[in-house]
Amino acid sequence: MSMTFTSEDRVLLDRYIESVLLRFNDGRYDLQEATRALAESFIQVGRGQPDVLMHMRGVVEAGDDA
Protein backbone atom coordinates (compact mmCIF):
# COMPACT_ATOMS: atom_id res chain seq x y z
CA MET A 1 0.00 0.00 0.00
CA SER A 2 1.43 3.32 -1.03
CA MET A 3 1.95 5.67 1.88
CA THR A 4 2.80 8.76 -0.12
CA PHE A 5 -0.54 10.54 -0.03
CA THR A 6 -0.94 14.19 0.73
CA SER A 7 -3.37 15.08 3.50
CA GLU A 8 -5.71 16.28 0.73
CA ASP A 9 -5.54 12.85 -0.92
CA ARG A 10 -6.38 11.21 2.39
CA VAL A 11 -9.45 13.37 2.79
CA LEU A 12 -10.46 12.43 -0.74
CA LEU A 13 -9.98 8.72 0.05
CA ASP A 14 -12.18 9.03 3.11
CA ARG A 15 -14.86 10.89 1.17
CA TYR A 16 -14.67 8.28 -1.58
CA ILE A 17 -15.26 5.47 0.91
CA GLU A 18 -18.20 7.43 2.33
CA SER A 19 -19.65 7.95 -1.15
CA VAL A 20 -19.48 4.26 -2.00
CA LEU A 21 -20.97 3.24 1.34
CA LEU A 22 -23.77 5.79 0.98
CA ARG A 23 -24.65 4.20 -2.34
CA PHE A 24 -24.57 0.80 -0.61
CA ASN A 25 -26.77 2.03 2.24
CA ASP A 26 -29.42 3.50 -0.04
CA GLY A 27 -29.42 0.47 -2.33
CA ARG A 28 -27.82 1.99 -5.42
CA TYR A 29 -24.90 -0.45 -5.01
CA ASP A 30 -25.36 -4.01 -3.89
CA LEU A 31 -22.71 -5.59 -1.67
CA GLN A 32 -20.71 -6.96 -4.56
CA GLU A 33 -20.67 -3.64 -6.40
CA ALA A 34 -19.65 -1.75 -3.27
CA THR A 35 -16.87 -4.14 -2.28
CA ARG A 36 -15.59 -4.35 -5.85
CA ALA A 37 -15.51 -0.55 -6.21
CA LEU A 38 -13.60 -0.12 -2.96
CA ALA A 39 -11.20 -3.00 -3.55
CA GLU A 40 -10.36 -1.92 -7.10
CA SER A 41 -9.67 1.62 -6.01
CA PHE A 42 -7.50 0.55 -3.08
CA ILE A 43 -5.41 -1.72 -5.28
CA GLN A 44 -4.97 1.04 -7.87
CA VAL A 45 -3.97 3.45 -5.12
CA GLY A 46 -1.49 0.88 -3.84
CA ARG A 47 0.05 0.67 -7.29
CA GLY A 48 0.31 4.43 -7.43
CA GLN A 49 -1.92 4.73 -10.47
CA PRO A 50 -2.62 8.48 -10.74
CA ASP A 51 -5.95 8.13 -12.54
CA VAL A 52 -7.54 6.57 -9.49
CA LEU A 53 -7.62 9.85 -7.57
CA MET A 54 -9.44 11.47 -10.47
CA HIS A 55 -11.88 8.56 -10.53
CA MET A 56 -12.48 8.91 -6.80
CA ARG A 57 -13.06 12.64 -7.13
CA GLY A 58 -15.62 11.93 -9.85
CA VAL A 59 -17.47 9.45 -7.65
CA VAL A 60 -17.47 11.86 -4.70
CA GLU A 61 -18.69 14.79 -6.81
CA ALA A 62 -21.40 12.69 -8.43
CA GLY A 63 -22.55 11.77 -4.92
CA ASP A 64 -22.53 15.41 -3.84
CA ASP A 65 -24.77 16.31 -6.75
CA ALA A 66 -27.21 13.48 -6.11
Place this chain on the structure above:
Amino acid sequence: MEWEGGRRSGNIEDRRGLGPVGIAGGGIGAVVLAAIGYFVFGIDPRTTMDVAQGLQQPVQQQGVRGEVSDREGQFIDVIETSNREVWSPIFQREGVDYRPPEAIVLYKEATGTGCGTGQSAMGPFYCPADQKVYLDLSFWRELEGRFGAKGEFARAYVVSHEIGHHVQHLLGADQQARRLGARGEESGSVRLELQADCYAGVWAAHAGEASGGRIVINRSDIQDGLGAAAAVGDDTLQKQTQGQVVPDSFTHGTSAQRMRWFSRGYEQGDPSACDTFSAASL
Protein backbone atom coordinates in the same frame (compact mmCIF):
# COMPACT_ATOMS: atom_id res chain seq x y z
CA MET B 1 -4.30 -14.80 -1.27
CA GLU B 2 -0.84 -16.34 -1.22
CA TRP B 3 0.32 -17.24 2.26
CA GLU B 4 1.93 -20.68 2.07
CA GLY B 5 5.45 -19.25 2.09
CA GLY B 6 4.70 -17.01 5.07
CA ARG B 7 6.75 -17.27 8.25
CA ARG B 8 5.38 -19.28 11.17
CA SER B 9 6.24 -18.78 14.81
CA GLY B 10 4.38 -21.75 16.26
CA ASN B 11 2.34 -19.62 18.66
CA ILE B 12 -0.45 -22.17 18.48
CA GLU B 13 -1.98 -24.14 21.31
CA ASP B 14 -3.70 -27.10 19.76
CA ARG B 15 -6.51 -28.50 21.90
CA ARG B 16 -8.36 -30.18 19.08
CA GLY B 17 -7.34 -33.61 20.30
CA LEU B 18 -8.39 -33.05 23.90
CA GLY B 19 -12.15 -33.29 23.47
CA PRO B 20 -14.62 -30.70 24.74
CA VAL B 21 -14.93 -29.73 28.40
CA GLY B 22 -18.35 -30.27 29.96
CA ILE B 23 -20.97 -27.51 29.99
CA ALA B 24 -23.34 -27.43 32.93
CA GLY B 25 -24.75 -25.26 35.69
CA GLY B 26 -24.34 -21.51 36.30
CA GLY B 27 -21.95 -19.56 38.48
CA ILE B 28 -19.60 -16.65 38.33
CA GLY B 29 -18.32 -17.73 34.92
CA ALA B 30 -21.52 -16.32 33.44
CA VAL B 31 -20.72 -12.88 34.76
CA VAL B 32 -17.15 -13.06 33.52
CA LEU B 33 -18.24 -14.16 30.09
CA ALA B 34 -20.90 -11.48 29.89
CA ALA B 35 -18.10 -8.98 30.50
CA ILE B 36 -16.09 -10.32 27.61
CA GLY B 37 -19.11 -10.28 25.33
CA TYR B 38 -17.42 -7.29 23.77
CA PHE B 39 -14.90 -9.56 22.24
CA VAL B 40 -17.18 -12.10 20.65
CA PHE B 41 -17.09 -11.92 16.91
CA GLY B 42 -20.20 -11.36 14.85
CA ILE B 43 -22.63 -13.49 16.79
CA ASP B 44 -26.04 -12.36 17.97
CA PRO B 45 -25.38 -11.07 21.51
CA ARG B 46 -28.39 -12.98 22.78
CA THR B 47 -26.60 -16.15 21.78
CA THR B 48 -23.65 -15.11 23.88
CA MET B 49 -25.88 -14.38 26.84
CA ASP B 50 -27.67 -17.68 26.46
CA VAL B 51 -24.33 -19.42 26.44
CA ALA B 52 -23.15 -17.36 29.41
CA GLN B 53 -26.15 -18.44 31.44
CA GLY B 54 -25.09 -22.02 31.11
CA LEU B 55 -21.54 -21.62 32.25
CA GLN B 56 -19.74 -23.51 34.89
CA GLN B 57 -16.40 -22.73 36.49
CA PRO B 58 -13.80 -22.82 33.72
CA VAL B 59 -11.81 -25.99 33.38
CA GLN B 60 -8.14 -25.32 32.73
CA GLN B 61 -6.82 -27.14 29.70
CA GLN B 62 -3.39 -27.22 28.17
CA GLY B 63 -3.05 -28.22 24.56
CA VAL B 64 0.00 -28.98 22.48
CA ARG B 65 2.15 -25.89 21.96
CA GLY B 66 4.12 -25.24 18.80
CA GLU B 67 3.86 -25.77 15.07
CA VAL B 68 0.96 -27.71 13.63
CA SER B 69 1.08 -29.99 10.63
CA ASP B 70 -2.34 -29.42 9.04
CA ARG B 71 -2.92 -26.72 6.45
CA GLU B 72 -5.73 -24.98 8.34
CA GLY B 73 -3.63 -24.72 11.47
CA GLN B 74 -0.61 -23.52 9.52
CA PHE B 75 -2.73 -20.78 7.97
CA ILE B 76 -3.62 -19.48 11.44
CA ASP B 77 0.07 -19.63 12.42
CA VAL B 78 1.07 -17.60 9.35
CA ILE B 79 -1.58 -14.94 9.98
CA GLU B 80 -0.63 -14.61 13.66
CA THR B 81 3.04 -14.32 12.75
CA SER B 82 2.21 -11.80 10.04
CA ASN B 83 0.30 -9.69 12.55
CA ARG B 84 3.39 -9.83 14.76
CA GLU B 85 5.52 -8.64 11.81
CA VAL B 86 3.14 -5.75 11.22
CA TRP B 87 2.47 -4.64 14.80
CA SER B 88 6.00 -4.95 16.19
CA PRO B 89 7.45 -2.03 14.19
CA ILE B 90 4.33 0.05 14.75
CA PHE B 91 4.67 -0.37 18.52
CA GLN B 92 8.43 0.12 18.28
CA ARG B 93 7.94 3.53 16.68
CA GLU B 94 6.02 4.50 19.82
CA GLY B 95 8.82 3.16 22.02
CA VAL B 96 6.79 0.17 23.19
CA ASP B 97 7.42 -3.55 22.74
CA TYR B 98 4.63 -5.47 21.06
CA ARG B 99 3.80 -8.60 23.02
CA PRO B 100 1.93 -11.07 20.81
CA PRO B 101 -1.08 -12.98 22.17
CA GLU B 102 -0.12 -15.79 24.55
CA ALA B 103 -1.42 -18.23 21.94
CA ILE B 104 -4.01 -18.86 19.31
CA VAL B 105 -5.95 -21.74 20.81
CA LEU B 106 -7.50 -24.17 18.35
CA TYR B 107 -10.26 -26.22 19.94
CA LYS B 108 -13.35 -28.22 19.16
CA GLU B 109 -16.81 -27.56 20.58
CA ALA B 110 -15.89 -26.29 24.06
CA THR B 111 -12.79 -25.42 26.02
CA GLY B 112 -11.71 -23.82 29.27
CA THR B 113 -10.47 -20.24 29.02
CA GLY B 114 -9.39 -17.54 31.43
CA CYS B 115 -12.81 -15.97 30.80
CA GLY B 116 -15.02 -18.99 31.40
CA THR B 117 -15.89 -21.87 29.13
CA GLY B 118 -15.57 -21.03 25.46
CA GLN B 119 -17.96 -22.64 23.01
CA SER B 120 -18.08 -22.90 19.24
CA ALA B 121 -21.43 -21.10 19.19
CA MET B 122 -19.71 -17.97 20.43
CA GLY B 123 -17.55 -17.69 17.33
CA PRO B 124 -13.88 -16.73 17.55
CA PHE B 125 -13.05 -14.53 20.52
CA TYR B 126 -10.22 -12.96 22.47
CA CYS B 127 -9.96 -13.43 26.21
CA PRO B 128 -8.12 -10.51 27.83
CA ALA B 129 -7.67 -12.41 31.09
CA ASP B 130 -5.28 -14.95 29.53
CA GLN B 131 -4.47 -12.93 26.37
CA LYS B 132 -5.35 -15.82 24.08
CA VAL B 133 -7.45 -15.95 20.93
CA TYR B 134 -9.86 -18.90 20.83
CA LEU B 135 -10.93 -20.40 17.55
CA ASP B 136 -12.91 -23.48 16.60
CA LEU B 137 -12.08 -24.02 12.94
CA SER B 138 -15.62 -25.23 12.27
CA PHE B 139 -16.44 -21.50 12.29
CA TRP B 140 -15.01 -21.26 8.78
CA ARG B 141 -17.92 -23.35 7.53
CA GLU B 142 -20.33 -20.98 9.25
CA LEU B 143 -18.48 -17.99 7.86
CA GLU B 144 -18.91 -19.29 4.34
CA GLY B 145 -22.34 -20.87 4.73
CA ARG B 146 -24.35 -18.73 7.11
CA PHE B 147 -22.50 -15.47 6.55
CA GLY B 148 -21.66 -16.00 2.87
CA ALA B 149 -18.11 -14.78 3.42
CA LYS B 150 -15.83 -16.83 1.20
CA GLY B 151 -12.10 -16.97 0.66
CA GLU B 152 -9.02 -17.35 2.81
CA PHE B 153 -8.67 -13.63 3.21
CA ALA B 154 -12.07 -13.50 4.95
CA ARG B 155 -10.58 -15.93 7.47
CA ALA B 156 -7.44 -13.84 7.78
CA TYR B 157 -9.65 -10.83 8.46
CA VAL B 158 -11.40 -12.72 11.28
CA VAL B 159 -8.10 -13.77 12.90
CA SER B 160 -6.64 -10.28 12.50
CA HIS B 161 -9.80 -8.74 13.98
CA GLU B 162 -9.35 -10.89 17.08
CA ILE B 163 -5.66 -10.02 17.30
CA GLY B 164 -6.86 -6.42 16.95
CA HIS B 165 -8.65 -6.96 20.26
CA HIS B 166 -5.32 -8.05 21.73
CA VAL B 167 -3.73 -4.83 20.44
CA GLN B 168 -6.58 -2.91 22.07
CA HIS B 169 -5.96 -4.75 25.33
CA LEU B 170 -2.28 -3.80 25.21
CA LEU B 171 -3.27 -0.18 24.60
CA GLY B 172 -6.05 -0.11 27.18
CA ALA B 173 -8.89 0.50 24.72
CA ASP B 174 -10.98 -2.32 26.19
CA GLN B 175 -11.10 -0.49 29.52
CA GLN B 176 -12.17 2.68 27.71
CA ALA B 177 -14.94 0.77 25.92
CA ARG B 178 -16.40 -0.66 29.11
CA ARG B 179 -17.02 2.84 30.40
CA LEU B 180 -19.10 3.63 27.30
CA GLY B 181 -21.64 0.82 27.52
CA ALA B 182 -22.17 -2.55 25.94
CA ARG B 183 -25.05 -1.94 23.54
CA GLY B 184 -26.32 0.73 21.19
CA GLU B 185 -25.23 2.46 17.99
CA GLU B 186 -22.51 4.51 19.66
CA SER B 187 -21.71 2.22 22.56
CA GLY B 188 -18.22 1.33 23.71
CA SER B 189 -18.74 -2.17 22.35
CA VAL B 190 -19.48 -0.90 18.84
CA ARG B 191 -16.51 1.48 18.96
CA LEU B 192 -14.27 -1.35 20.15
CA GLU B 193 -15.39 -3.74 17.42
CA LEU B 194 -15.06 -1.15 14.67
CA GLN B 195 -11.58 -0.30 15.89
CA ALA B 196 -10.65 -4.00 15.71
CA ASP B 197 -11.94 -4.00 12.11
CA CYS B 198 -9.75 -0.98 11.41
CA TYR B 199 -6.74 -2.74 12.94
CA ALA B 200 -7.44 -5.72 10.67
CA GLY B 201 -7.26 -3.24 7.79
CA VAL B 202 -3.94 -1.91 9.09
CA TRP B 203 -2.62 -5.47 9.13
CA ALA B 204 -3.81 -6.03 5.55
CA ALA B 205 -2.15 -2.80 4.41
CA HIS B 206 1.27 -3.91 5.61
CA ALA B 207 1.14 -7.71 5.50
CA GLY B 208 2.73 -8.06 2.08
CA GLU B 209 5.62 -5.71 2.73
CA ALA B 210 6.22 -6.89 6.30
CA SER B 211 6.42 -10.49 5.12
CA GLY B 212 9.01 -9.63 2.49
CA GLY B 213 6.60 -10.66 -0.24
CA ARG B 214 5.83 -14.06 1.30
CA ILE B 215 2.20 -13.02 1.69
CA VAL B 216 0.40 -11.60 -1.32
CA ILE B 217 -2.98 -9.91 -1.08
CA ASN B 218 -4.81 -9.02 -4.27
CA ARG B 219 -7.95 -7.15 -5.25
CA SER B 220 -10.34 -10.07 -4.83
CA ASP B 221 -8.91 -10.70 -1.34
CA ILE B 222 -9.72 -7.15 -0.27
CA GLN B 223 -13.17 -7.61 -1.73
CA ASP B 224 -13.58 -10.83 0.28
CA GLY B 225 -12.44 -9.03 3.43
CA LEU B 226 -14.92 -6.22 2.91
CA GLY B 227 -17.62 -8.80 2.21
CA ALA B 228 -16.82 -10.59 5.46
CA ALA B 229 -16.93 -7.33 7.40
CA ALA B 230 -20.32 -6.55 5.85
CA ALA B 231 -21.68 -10.04 6.47
CA VAL B 232 -21.24 -9.75 10.22
CA GLY B 233 -22.74 -6.26 10.57
CA ASP B 234 -25.41 -5.97 13.27
CA ASP B 235 -28.06 -4.73 10.85
CA THR B 236 -27.46 -7.58 8.41
CA LEU B 237 -27.44 -10.21 11.16
CA GLN B 238 -30.55 -8.79 12.81
CA LYS B 239 -32.44 -8.72 9.50
CA GLN B 240 -31.51 -12.37 8.98
CA THR B 241 -32.37 -13.56 12.47
CA GLN B 242 -35.27 -11.37 13.58
CA GLY B 243 -36.45 -9.62 10.43
CA GLN B 244 -35.92 -6.13 11.79
CA VAL B 245 -33.10 -3.84 12.82
CA VAL B 246 -32.84 -2.68 16.44
CA PRO B 247 -30.00 -0.14 16.70
CA ASP B 248 -30.28 0.05 20.50
CA SER B 249 -29.02 -3.51 20.68
CA PHE B 250 -26.05 -3.07 18.33
CA THR B 251 -22.76 -4.44 19.64
CA HIS B 252 -20.53 -4.56 16.55
CA GLY B 253 -21.73 -1.85 14.14
CA THR B 254 -23.60 -1.95 10.86
CA SER B 255 -22.30 -3.61 7.72
CA ALA B 256 -21.47 -0.23 6.20
CA GLN B 257 -19.64 0.84 9.36
CA ARG B 258 -17.63 -2.34 9.47
CA MET B 259 -16.63 -1.93 5.81
CA ARG B 260 -15.84 1.71 6.45
CA TRP B 261 -13.44 1.07 9.32
CA PHE B 262 -11.74 -1.88 7.67
CA SER B 263 -11.30 0.33 4.59
CA ARG B 264 -9.99 3.17 6.68
CA GLY B 265 -7.39 0.95 8.30
CA TYR B 266 -6.39 -0.44 4.94
CA GLU B 267 -6.16 2.79 3.00
CA GLN B 268 -4.40 4.70 5.78
CA GLY B 269 -2.27 1.84 7.09
CA ASP B 270 -1.94 3.73 10.33
CA PRO B 271 -3.56 2.76 13.65
CA SER B 272 -3.92 6.42 14.56
CA ALA B 273 -6.61 6.53 11.85
CA CYS B 274 -8.56 3.95 13.90
CA ASP B 275 -9.61 6.18 16.78
CA THR B 276 -13.26 5.18 16.87
CA PHE B 277 -13.53 6.50 20.41
CA SER B 278 -13.01 10.10 19.30
CA ALA B 279 -14.84 9.82 15.99
CA ALA B 280 -17.88 12.09 15.81
CA SER B 281 -19.41 9.80 13.21
CA LEU B 282 -18.89 6.06 13.08
